[in-house]
Amino acid sequence: MTNESPIFELVVLSGKGGTGKTSVTASLAALAGAPTLVDCDVDASNLELLLSPRLQERTAFTSGQRATIDPEKCTGCGRCEELCRFGAISATGPVNSHGSATCRVDPPACEGCGVCARFCPAQAITLHPSDGGAWFVSETRFGPLVHARLRPGQGNSGKLATLVRDHARKLARASARPLMLIDGPPGVGCPVMASITGATRVLAVTEPTPSGLHDLERVLALARHFRIPAWVCVNKSDLNEELTAQIERRATESGATVAGRIPYDSAVTAAQRQGVPVVEYGDSLAAQALAQLWKTLSATLG
Numbered sequence: 001m002t003n004e005s006p007i008f009e010l011v012v013l014s015g016k017g018g019t020g021k022t023s024v025t026a027s028l029a030a031l032a033g034a035p036t037l038v039d040c041d042v043d044a045s046n047l048e049l050l051l052s053p054r055l056q057e058r059t060a061f062t063s064g065q066r067a068t069i070d071p072e073k074c075t076g077c078g079r080c081e082e083l084c085r086f087g088a089i090s091a092t093g094p095v096n097s098h099g100s101a102t103c104r105v106d107p108p109a110c111e112g113c114g115v116c117a118r119f120c121p122a123q124a125i126t127l128h129p130s131d132g133g134a135w136f137v138s139e140t141r142f143g144p145l146v147h148a149r150l151r152p153g154q155g156n157s158g159k160l161a162t163l164v165r166d167h168a169r170k171l172a173r174a175s176a177r178p179l180m181l182i183d184g185p186p187g188v189g190c191p192v193m194a195s196i197t198g199a200t201r202v203l204a205v206t207e208p209t210p211s212g213l214h215d216l217e218r219v220l221a222l223a224r225h226f227r228i229p230a231w232v233c234v235n236k237s238d239l240n241e242e243l244t245a246q247i248e249r250r251a252t253e254s255g256a257t258v259a260g261r262i263p264y265d266s267a268v269t270a271a272q273r274q275g276v277p278v279v280e281y282g283d284s285l286a287a288q289a290l291a292q293l294w295k296t297l298s299a300t301l302g
Contacts, residue, residue, distance in 0.1 A: 007172050008301050009180045009199040011040075014206065015215020017186040020235040021205045023268055024290065025183040026050040026277040029142045031294040035179040036172040037140065039147035040161040040195040042133075047183045050277055053138030053145050061163070063132020063154040065112035067105050069093060073124035074102035080116035080125060089116060108153035132156060135164050137171070144171050158190035165195065179301065188218045196223065202230045203259065203297070206247060208240035213247050220254045230256040233293055237261035260293035262286055 012028070014021040025047060029037055039047040069080070071094050080103055081089040088109035093102030105116075107130075117125040132155075135148035146168040148160050165182065172180050184195040196202060202223045206216040216232065223230040232251040237244045238261075248258045267284035271277065279287045 006178065007169055007180055008178055008201075009169075009182060010201050010203060010297070010301075011182040011184045011196050011199045012203045012205060013184040013192065013196070013219050014186050014204065015188065015217075015219045016211060019186075019205050019207045019212065020262070020268070021186065022047050022050070022183055023272065023278060024203075024205050024233065024235070024262070024293075025181060027279040027287070027290040028294055028297070029140075029181055030277045030279050031291060032142070032179055032181060032298070034143045034177060035181040036168050036175070036177045037143055037145040038165055038168040038180060038182040039145065040164055040182055040191060041185040042135075042148040042150045042157050042160045042164065042191060043185065045147045045149055048138070048145065048147055050272070050275060051140040051142065051145060052275060053136075053140045053147075055136055055138050057137040058134055059136075060134050061132045061148065061150070061160055062129045063150070063156045063160075064130050065114070065127040066107050066110045066130040067112065067114070067116050067125050067127055069103055069105055070124045070126070071096045071102040072098075073122050074100070075122050075124075076101040076103060077121060078103065080120055083115050083119055085113075085115075086111050111155075130154065132160070135160065135167070137167070143177065144168075144175070146171065157185075158194040161185070161191040161194040187215075188222050192219075192222065193226075196226055196228055199226075199228055202228050204230055204232050204251075204256070205235055206232065207236050208234060208243040208247060210243075213243065213250065216247060217250065217254070220251065220256050224255065231259035231297065232256045233258075233260050233262065235262045236264040238263045259296050260289060262289040262293070 093104035133151040185191040206212045265286035271281035
């Protein structure tokens with residue numbers, strides 16, 4: 001038995017980048033009434049661009065291991081270069097004090113598998129924890145925001161997304177905020193799965209294009225796999241009314257619920273330039289549609 005209060009975790013997803021997922025998330029944050037905010041797009045976190053967060057905490061993230069070669073021990077035999085399956089080692093290291101040419105590791109290419117260290121005859125190679133980036137806790141005018149930044153070329157994006165989400169859940173319970181609003185990564189890969197596993201509901205944001213329809217179907221298939229109910233919202237819906245209707249039919253056929261449409265509106269771009277959610281920028285058509293979307297979503301929360 002547990003006395004922990006239930007948390008409603010709404011994850012906003014898109015099958016591809018550029019559909020307006022983060023813009024929708026930011027506006028929902030403004031309308032939701034002090035939720036706990038999470039940005040699980042750890043490879044390209046940008047929810048902060050619209051929320052003006054004030055940094056409170058920074059924690060380093062270790063992403064696996066990387067090999068390093070001690071040039072004073074290296075004999076330049078080339079065994080490590082021969083065994084490396086990732087092309088991360090080359091015989092281009094400095095000449096050591098013994099006059100021997102040495103090998104070197106290209107850190108972004110190293111996967112930290114340890115084969116080179118295991119078979120180095122001179123025991124010149126060691127493995128060290130890799131600096132994978134950092135994760136942060138910030139305050140916004142809408143509530144706390146937990147977000148992260150994975151260093152370029154680093155792996156374990158799913159692990160970092162899970163870490164961010166777990167900490168946000170603790171914050172939500174500690175502050176009695178029953179709603180977690182999660183800006184998920186695009187696509188259907190590892191960080192997306194880490195963002196939605198065990199979530200309460202998914203909101204899939206798409207656009208009326210052939211690629212939008214195709215990628216939406218992938219997102220909905222993933223939600224079905226994890227048995228998470230899904231809502232669908234079509235952004236820029238008036239650009240192709242026929243395809244918008246087709247998307248909504250496909251969504252309904254797949255078991256998802258159509259939650260709303262957002263028309264194309266230049267106010268969205270103007271709000272982004274000002275660094276604010278569009279619902280704070282003025283009473284535009286997009287702002288009205290987002291307010292109606294939140295009204296639809298909030299009616300079924302809990």
